[in-house]
Amino acid sequence: MWSYPCFNEDPEVLRRCLESVLGQCYGGALRLWVVDDGSSNRSALEHVYDKFAADARCELIRQPYNRGKRLAQDAAVCQGEAEIVVNIDSDTAVSPDALQRIVTLFRDPQVAMATGNVHPSNQGANKLTSLMEMRYRLLFEVERGAQSHFDSVLCCSGSFSAYRRSAIQEVWSQYVGHSPVSIPGEDLHLTVRLLTKDYSSQYEPRATAETQVPTTLRTYMRQQLRWNRSFYRELPEILPLLARRPRYLTLDVAARILLPLLLPIALLVAVGGAMANSGTLLRDAVLLGGMAASHLAVAIWQTRDPRFCLLYGLLYLTLLIPIRLYALVTTRNSSWGTRHLLKNQPDLVRP
Numbered sequence: 609m610w611s612y613p614c615f616n617e618d619p620e621v622l623r624r625c626l627e628s629v630l631g632q633c634y635g636g637a638l639r640l641w642v643v644d645d646g647s648s649n650r651s652a653l654e655h656v657y658d659k660f661a662a663d664a665r666c667e668l669i670r671q672p673y674n675r676g677k678r679l680a681q682d683a684a685v686c687q688g689e690a691e692i693v694v695n696i697d698s699d700t701a702v703s704p705d706a707l708q709r710i711v712t713l714f715r716d717p718q719v720a721m722a723t724g725n726v727h728p729s730n731q732g733a734n735k736l737t738s739l740m741e742m743r744y745r746l747l748f749e750v751e752r753g754a755q756s757h758f759d760s761v762l763c764c765s766g767s768f769s770a771y772r773r774s775a776i777q778e779v780w781s782q783y784v785g786h787s788p789v790s791i792p793g794e795d796l797h798l799t800v801r802l803l804t805k806d807y808s809s810q811y812e813p814r815a816t817a818e819t820q821v822p823t824t825l826r827t828y829m830r831q832q833l834r835w836n837r838s839f840y841r842e843l844p845e846i847l848p849l850l851a852r853r854p855r856y857l858t859l860d861v862a863a864r865i866l867l868p869l870l871l872p873i874a875l876l877v878a879v880g881g882a883m884a885n886s887g888t889l890l891r892d893a894v895l896l897g898g899m900a901a902s903h904l905a906v907a908i909w910q911t912r913d914p915r916f917c918l919l920y921g922l923l924y925l926t927l928l929i930p931i932r933l934y935a936l937v938t939t940r941n942s943s944w945g946t947r948h949l950l951k952n953q954p955d956l957v958r959p
Contacts, residue, residue: 609638609639609640609641609684609688609689609690609692609693609694610629610638610639610640610641610694610695610696611641611643611681611684611685611688611693611694611695611696612625612626612629612640612641612642612643612684612695612696612698613643613645613677613680613681613684613695613697613698614642614643614644614645614647614653614680614698615644615645615646615647615674615677615680615698616647616648616649617647617649617653617698617699618699619652619653619655619656621698621699621820622653622656622698623656623659624701625696625698625699625700625701626640626642626656626660626666627701628701628702628703628704629696629702630660630663630665630666631704632702632704632705632706632707632708633704633705633708634707634708634711635708636711637690638665638707639665639667639688639690640665640666640667641667641668641669641683641684641687641688642657642660642666642667642668642669643669643671643680643681643683643684644657644668644669644670644671645671645674645675645676645677645679645680646671646672646673646674646675647674650670667687669683669684669687671683676791677766677794678783678784678786678794679784681695681784681794682780682784685773685776685780688773689773690773691714691772691773691774692711692714692770692771692772692773693770693771693772693773693776694707694710694768694769694770694771695766695768695769695770695771696767696768696817697766697767697768697819699729699819699820700726700767700768700817700818700819700820701729701817701818701819702724702768702815702816702817703815703816703817705814705815706724706768706815706816706817707815709724709812709814709815710722710724710770710812710815711770712812713770713810713812714770714772716808718759718807718808719759719772719807719808719809719810720771720772720775720776720802720805720807720808720809721761721764721769721770721771721772721775721776721798721799721802721807721809721810722761722764722769722770722809722810722811722812722815723748723752723761723763723764723765723768723769723770723809723810723811723812724765724767724768724769724770724811724812724815724816724817725748725749725811725812725813725814725815725816725817726744726748726765726767726768726816726817726818726819727741727744727745727748727816727817727818727819728740728741728744728818728819728820728821729818729819729820730820730821730823731821733823734823735919736822736823736824736825736828737821737822737823739916739919739920739923740821740822740828742913742916742920743920744821748765748811748813749813751860752811753811753813754856754860755809755811755856755857755860756809756810756811757856758853758854758856758857759808759809759810759854760803760808760809760853760854760856760857761799761809761810761811762796762799762800762803762809762846762857762860762861763795763796763799764795764798764799764809765795766794766795767817767819768815768817768819769795771798771802775802775805775807776798776802778802778805779798779801779802779805782801783797783798783801791841792834792835792837792838793834793835793837793838793839793841793842796838796839796842797838797842800842800845800846800849801845803849803853804845804848804849806852825927829927829931832927832928832931832932832935833931833934833935836931836932836935836936837935837938837939837941839864839935840935840936840939841939843865846861847861868928868929868932868933869933
């Protein structure tokens with residue numbers, strides 16, 4: 609079965625997504641639940657819903673108001689019975705063989721979840737989206753590919769992931785009942801909950817999908833702020849499970865925690881040392897320059913793209929490090945930044 613939460617989506621983007629799901633080259637039974645989570649533009653979406661209503665495999669669930677993504681997922685998951693549950697975001701289109709590719713991983717009974725290989729669909733929009741295309745390649749093909757080698761993908765992407773129903777049933781009440789239910793980072797939270805049950809999580813590079821990425825610095829900053837807050841919120845759950853996982857995952861998590869802090873600390877130490885003793889300024893500058901050059905060399909070796917490394921490195925230093933530090937001190941803020949619950953409508957949790 610496919611779970612497809614939708615909220616205020618562009619009708620054309622919605623149409624492409626539904627066509628990609630229903631056009632799968634898959635020999636097994638396929639059911640699709642489209643959950644409209646109280647969209648304020650529902651009148652503009654109705655003609656898309658009507659187009660697919662004739663397909664017996666497709667069922668539409670209209671939420672009375674915006675209840676949050678987890679409850680939208682719950683509305684679909686509780687309707688189906690299939691052992692493999694696939695979740696896809698409303699701005700994502702999957703390749704024709706994506707389902708066939710990703711379900712093969714579940715032949716291993718220890719695998720509870722798997723994520724596909726997601727890339728931007730709007731990479732040519734501007735320089736920012738072009739940078740995001742390479743960043744997504746590193747995120748999925750390098751980072752999640754390495755984690756998958758150790759059966760420990762830390763976050764099965766909300767854009768396109770599959771789950772074993774019997775496994776998620778063990779944690780579903782905790783997942784859906786997580787307060788507030790509208791809090792971002794549901795993909796990371798569900799993955800971590802399953803990893804704590806000692807299940808395996810995998811990445812399938814041949815199960816490809818395309819999703820829309822932010823086209824402005826403002827929306828990109830909001831996205832990164834949500835992602836980083838989610839990571840820091842999950843750390844109390846992530847750290848204890850590292851002892852039961854391969855050491856690589858410990859190194860991976862440690863790098864994510866420490867690297868954004870090291871450069872600001874190094875700069876503070878360098879400035880403080882220079883103020884106390886001007887003779888150390890040149891030495892500190894050489895040390896910081898050497899650190900930056902080594903990181904740049906590794907990035908160029910990974911991407912084979914010096915231009916990307918220079919541009920993204922500048923973005924990382926001037927924008928992403930401050931965002932990560934701000935996310936660290938504002939983890940209690942659960943705002944989506946780009947979407948909000950309707951005013952005066954309480955979150956609901958299934959009994």
